[in-house]
Amino acid sequence: MADQSSSNAYWKANIRTIKIYLVIWFVCSFGFGILLRPLLAGIPVGGTDLGFWFAQQGSILVFLVLIFSYAAKMNKLDREHGVEE
Secondary structure, eight states, X not given: OOSHHXXXXXXXXXXXXXXXXXXXHHIIIIIIIIISTTXXXXXXXXXXXXXXHIIIIIHHHHHHHHHHHHHHHHHHHHHHHTOOO
């Protein structure tokens, strides 16, 4: 990256992506698993309620999806800004 504006655009997009993924992770793990668990108690999933499922299994699966989608998103962002490996 030759100039400062290109570098700033890259990092602005990078930080924006990180914030979005952290909000998704927080909502799925803390929000659905803890705060909204009583509201999700009536929705059955695999023999248990949805709130318990998010607390035990769902947040882990969402986290794994976030890891792979973040890697793909950052590879795309790197190519757009010319900093790919």
